[in-house]
Amino acid sequence: MDLNLKDKSVIVTGGSSGIGLATARTFAEEGARVVIAARRKEVLIEAADQISQSTGTQVDWVETDVREPADLDRLVNSVIDLHGRIDVLINNAGDGVYKPFLDVTDEELVHGTAVNFFAQFRLTQRVVPLMLDNGAGVIVNVTGETGIRVTTPPFLSSCTGPSKSAENRLTKILASEFGERGIRVNAVVPGYVLTDERFAKWQAELGDSSPEDVRAQMRSWAPGIARPNKEWGTAQELADLIVYAASDRSKFVNGAILVADGGDDKS
DSSP, X not given: OOOSOTTOEEEEETTTXXXXXXXXXXXXXXXXEEEEEESOHHHHHHHHHHHHHHHSSOEEEEEOOTTOHHHHHHHHHHHHHHHSOOOEEEEOOXXXXXXXXXXXXHHHHHHHHIIIXXXXXXXXXXXXXXXHXXXXXXXXXXXXXXXXXXXXXXXXXXXXXXXXXXXXXXXXXXXXXXXXXXXXXXXXXXXXXXXHHHHHHHHHHTTSOOHHHHHHHHHHHSTTOSBTTBOSBOHHHHHHHHHHHTSGGGTTOOSOEEEESTTXXXX
């Protein structure tokens, strides 16, 4: 299926690993001109080189701390210098704090809100005027299941959930405000998605347990997740949805909160 993404100018924040990396690779496979943004320069360079070599499409990178407005300015200006326009923005960068409400520190609250909600708001505010000048654009906000439902231990989300909810609400507001002016805005809500980074995080938190022990613990946390015989979703499965939502094949989809959790929520 041709998604009509060839030569589209795309930004993917958090694009050096996990869902962001898979998304950037999928855009590149479709012939889009991709710029990935993240904080770790060495990882960014490695990711951009790997995608460029595997797809034959040049992928560029901009070292960016999405919490810093000056970095967001530099990111947008760099993409304009490279491509002359921005057609698609994937607000994927995010973070999570999972602990009881009374244990959340003020630093964790500020950090989580800055990475999740403020970053999406600020970067989108910088990109929308450019899309308006072009007469079209697509924004996909990658949020999280803690923004749509209460999760159980150990995924307690009093810190992360409110900022993810705000991302979903912002998505609908922007879709309403700019839809008639050619800009579509949708959110993709990942359920339990297993990436190398997430697995390493759980392994460290469990005292560097063996991979088998970590998987057993994960099963006890979230039994029967996703679908029969498959416990967690994959980064590629989310990337496929994100890229489709950004393509002309989904032109009739605007202001949607697209939940990808394998049917975990049966309510």
